Amino acid sequence: MKKYIYFMLLAVLFSTITTAQKPQKLNSNQIYEKVQKLNFLGTALYIAAHPDDENTRLISYLANNVKARTAYLSLTRGDGGQNLIGPEIRELLGLIRTQELLAARRIDGGEQLFTRANDFGYSKHPKETLEFWNKDKVLSDVVWAIRTFKPDVIINRFNHRTPGTTHGHHTTSAMLSVEAFDLAANKTKYTEQFEYTQPWQPQRLFFNTSAWFYRNQEEFKKATEGKLSSVDVGVYYPLKGLSNNEVASMASSQHLCQGFGRVTTRGTQQEYMEFLKGTKPKDNSDIFSGINTTWNRLKGGGAIGDILYEVEKSFDFSNPSKHLPELLNAYDRIQLLEDTHWKAIKLKQIKEIIEAAAGLYLEVSATSSSTTPNGEVVLRIEMLNRSSITTHFDSYSVLGNGTRLVRGEEKQLENNIRVHITDTIQLKNKQYSDPYWLQNKGTLGMYDVKNQLNIGKPESDRPLQVEFHLNIWEHEIWFKKDVVYRYAKRDKGEIYEPFEILPEVTTKLANKVLIFSDGNPQKVQVVVRAGINNVKGNVGLDLPSDWKVSPNEIPFSITQKGDNLTVDFMVTPPNGQSEGVLKSFATIDGNQYGKELVEINYDHIPKQSVLLDSEAKVVRLDIEKNGNYIGYIAGAGDVIPESLRQIGYNVLVIDPTEINNENLHKFDAIVLGIRAYNTVDALKFKQKFLLEYVERGGNMIVQYNTSGRRGIDVGAPYELKVSRDRVTDETAKVTILAKNHSLLNFPNKIESSDFNGWVQERGLYFPNTWGKEFTPILSMNDKGETAKEGSLLVAKHGKGYYMYTGLSFFRELPAGVSGAYKLFANMLSIGKENIKTEQEIKE
Ligand SMILES: [Zn+2]
Numbered sequence: 001m002k003k004y005i006y007f008m009l010l011a012v013l014f015s016t017i018t019t020a021q022k023p024q025k026l027n028s029n030q031i032y033e034k035v036q037k038l039n040f041l042g043t044a045l046y047i048a049a050h051p052d053d054e055n056t057r058l059i060s061y062l063a064n065n066v067k068a069r070t071a072y073l074s075l076t077r078g079d080g081g082q083n084l085i086g087p088e089i090r091e092l093l094g095l096i097r098t099q100e101l102l103a104a105r106r107i108d109g110g111e112q113l114f115t116r117a118n119d120f121g122y123s124k125h126p127k128e129t130l131e132f133w134n135k136d137k138v139l140s141d142v143v144w145a146i147r148t149f150k151p152d153v154i155i156n157r158f159n160h161r162t163p164g165t166t167h168g169h170h171t172t173s174a175m176l177s178v179e180a181f182d183l184a185a186n187k188t189k190y191t192e193q194f195e196y197t198q199p200w201q202p203q204r205l206f207f208n209t210s211a212w213f214y215r216n217q218e219e220f221k222k223a224t225e226g227k228l229s230s231v232d233v234g235v236y237y238p239l240k241g242l243s244n245n246e247v248a249s250m251a252s253s254q255h256l257c258q259g260f261g262r263v264t265t266r267g268t269q270q271e272y273m274e275f276l277k278g279t280k281p282k283d284n285s286d287i288f289s290g291i292n293t294t295w296n297r298l299k300g301g302g303a304i305g306d307i308l309y310e311v312e313k314s315f316d317f318s319n320p321s322k323h324l325p326e327l328l329n330a331y332d333r334i335q336l337l338e339d340t341h342w343k344a345i346k347l348k349q350i351k352e353i354i355e356a357a358a359g360l361y362l363e364v365s366a367t368s369s370s371t372t373p374n375g376e377v378v379l380r381i382e383m384l385n386r387s388s389i390t391t392h393f394d395s396y397s398v399l400g401n402g403t404r405l406v407r408g409e410e411k412q413l414e415n416n417i418r419v420h421i422t423d424t425i426q427l428k429n430k431q432y433s434d435p436y437w438l439q440n441k442g443t444l445g446m447y448d449v450k451n452q453l454n455i456g457k458p459e460s461d462r463p464l465q466v467e468f469h470l471n472i473w474e475h476e477i478w479f480k481k482d483v484v485y486r487y488a489k490r491d492k493g494e495i496y497e498p499f500e501i502l503p504e505v506t507t508k509l510a511n512k513v514l515i516f517s518d519g520n521p522q523k524v525q526v527v528v529r530a531g532i533n534n535v536k537g538n539v540g541l542d543l544p545s546d547w548k549v550s551p552n553e554i555p556f557s558i559t560q561k562g563d564n565l566t567v568d569f570m571v572t573p574p575n576g577q578s579e580g581v582l583k584s585f586a587t588i589d590g591n592q593y594g595k596e597l598v599e600i601n602y603d604h605i606p607k608q609s610v611l612l613d614s615e616a617k618v619v620r621l622d623i624e625k626n627g628n629y630i631g632y633i634a635g636a637g638d639v640i641p642e643s644l645r646q647i648g649y650n651v652l653v654i655d656p657t658e659i660n661n662e663n664l665h666k667f668d669a670i671v672l673g674i675r676a677y678n679t680v681d682a683l684k685f686k687q688k689f690l691l692e693y694v695e696r697g698g699n700m701i702v703q704y705n706t707s708g709r710r711g712i713d714v715g716a717p718y719e720l721k722v723s724r725d726r727v728t729d730e731t732a733k734v735t736i737l738a739k740n741h742s743l744l745n746f747p748n749k750i751e752s753s754d755f756n757g758w759v760q761e762r763g764l765y766f767p768n769t770w771g772k773e774f775t776p777i778l779s780m781n782d783k784g785e786t787a788k789e790g791s792l793l794v795a796k797h798g799k800g801y802y803m804y805t806g807l808s809f810f811r812e813l814p815a816g817v818s819g820a821y822k823l824f825a826n827m828l829s830i831g832k833e834n835i836k837t838e839q840e841i842k843e
Pocket of ligand 1: 049050052053167170
């Protein structure tokens with residue numbers, strides 16, 4: 001029995017089939033391609049760091065032309081970085097990118113694997129990367145991927161010998177791959193994995209190099225002359241009517257949140273592989289050269305090959321069911337294989353072929369999108385045999401919760417006569433079905449995953465599955481199907497979604513960061529969402545000890561599942577600076593529910609339901625400010641206006657095309673959004689008005705702009721060259737250079753403690769050359785680098801002040817970093833010492 005469970009786990013471990021889009025039903029061409037793949041027994045693993053690093057041309061070539069089992073091991077889920085299609089960031093962005101990788105693999109035919117490493121943001125060097133990633137754990141996960149996927153060939157995307165030339169995650173992925181290549185076969189390393197798998201030695205390791213890694217084509221040729229394997233990946237697939245490059249482009253175009261939508265290409269194209277380790281290939285145009293990739297590779301495989309090669313050779317595209325006797329014969333023989341690894345893989349593959357060749361339609365859908373851990377679910381089971389082959393439906397079982405319901409009605413499945421069964425299932429103590437790697441709190445660089453068998457999986461297993469027990473032509477065979485939720489929208493047609501197990505009630509704090517700029521109470525809204533019909537209980541807040549809330553609890557009652565109710569609490573901060581975590585929860589019959597439900601719904605990926613701790617950061621600032629009316633010119637997009645409004649500023653977003661020499665003087669300061677000079681063309685013509693405004697006594701704050709090789713003109717009043725200098729370590733020591741400057745003293749005293757608690761980075765694209773009119777205020781640098789003094793520069797210009805800053809205020813203010821607020825308030829207040837006096841006189 002234990003052995004049986006082990007096979008089941010292995011079989012689902014690398015399953016990349018999601019149920020959200022309509023489950024794929026194969027046509028004759030696809031069945032034939034699956035037979036070809038069934039007859040190839042070679043495996044390739046591609047290794048890199050992020051979603052979009054992978055070379056989809058090569059993955060598609062290996063999966064579709066070579067027919068190899070091919071997987072992409074992405075060390076991270078791409079949690080860092082920006083989202084071009086929606087508001088999700090960090091772990092939720094990682095979830096979208098995970099699904100985009102799965103969507104890409106559904107197109108290019110590969111499988112998808114991960115490690116527990118979290119993409120914490122940019123790092124310049126593997127040393128910095130490995131300060132955040134736990135090297136031993138990530139290496140263990142790469143070893144685990146090799147031992148369980150068992151590749152013959154490993155291909156690295158990046159060069160392990162050139163740290164510092166690309167993202168630290170990239171080089172690290174290659175370095176760990178080189179180490180794991182040997183460790184995977186070592187019986188004394190990561191022995192805890194041997195409860196579930198065995199040591200494995202891949203045959204060879206390549207680096208997938210290209211001219212891109214060199215300065216130009218000639219240099220690439222010179223450096224690699226005679227050392228490379230190369231394959232033409234531009235092949236054409238008549239069965240698909242597509243070139244390999246077209247398949248690859250469609251796959252990488254799934255990375256929509258990164259703006260990877262692109263036009264397709266066709267035609268011959270070389271990919272180059274530098275041999276690094278293992279046994280050298282004799283034939284430089286075949287990465288599997290010298291490796292047995294036939295059925296003869298397995299003890300007892302020869303007879304299976306005899307049957308299946310013949311099916312491939314004589315394949316009948318007009319009637320694939322003709323091959324069922326041979327396929328079922330091979331299926332019986334595969335079950336007798338001693339090699340448990342290949343047995344699990346080949347059984348899964350041949351069952352998919354048998355199901356498709358027999359024209360079987362097997363589906364289980366729930367009548368609602370979710371239920372609760374002890375809830376009821378109504379299942380609609382549909383079965384259809386669209387062939388003339390004698391098929392009996394013996395029984396089915398609903399797997400899960402350790403229980404097994406078997407219905408004994410034996411039915412003959414007549415050609416094209418539908419069988420429908422409706423069944424109500426009562427669940428007992430099921431787990432929530434949210435993404436497994438988000439269930440425990442990890443560190444900045446690592447996800448915390450307790451169950452070894454989950455490590456590597458792209459997503460959680462679906463919570464409910466039904467096994468169909470069939471008898472086809474006197475062969476017992478079972479097919480497992482995930483329960484789906486299926487419905488129709490008038491304007492979209494039929495929609496498939498994953499069926500979920502979710503809490504009875506969830507709560508959500510409307511704002512994730514609550515800033516209190518003084519001691520006054522503020523309204524805090526909690527949205528309560530019903531996970532079942534007729535839910536009643538109380539909502540409450542958990543606060544840091546010196547904070548107060550009124551009332552303590554608010555009763556709620558919601559009639560309909562999915563409906564929301566918003567309740568208001570008044571929260572009073574303590575006197576003086578304080579910060580902490582505010583949590584919301586609901587109680588029903590003495591049980592407490594502290595999760596928030598986040599639903600992510602885009603057309604190109606399946607709907608995702610995530611449960612997060614329902615919490616928000618609360619910050620009581622001890623902050624002074626002068627000047628109130630701020631003009632803001634949006635750049636590439638940040639939430640600085642909302643952040644400033646939270647601490648009481650009046651912020652007006654200005655249309656840059658409407659700027660003239662008269663309409664700026666009313667503002668106490670003008671702030672330019674991030675990358676304004678990169679994205680707003682009108683600034684070219686309006687810069688003179690902005691500088692005139694400064695001359696007449698205004699304050700102008702320019703946030704970071706990116707600089708390419710040719711630099712960028714930000715129209716500063718004095719010499720100022722933006723460089724690519726950045727400080728990516730958010731804990732990097734900050735040295736105060738201009739201790740007595742007004743920016744650090746008025747109206748708030750800035751000290752080194754104000755640089756504690758910053759997030760993701762210090763800043764980016766700092767100027768590295770400036771005129772003597774500028775005063776550099778701060779100095780900082782990443783480890784092993786020279787001091788960077790251009791993070792905050794200020795110059796008096798006429799009667800006002802011009803400031804340029806690469807400090808990441810656009811990240812720090814929304815994250816509620818109090819020191820960043822105080823410094824920004826000083827920047828807005830500079831030169832307004834007198835206004836303060838006037839106000840004091842009035843009072
Ligand atoms: Zn990358």
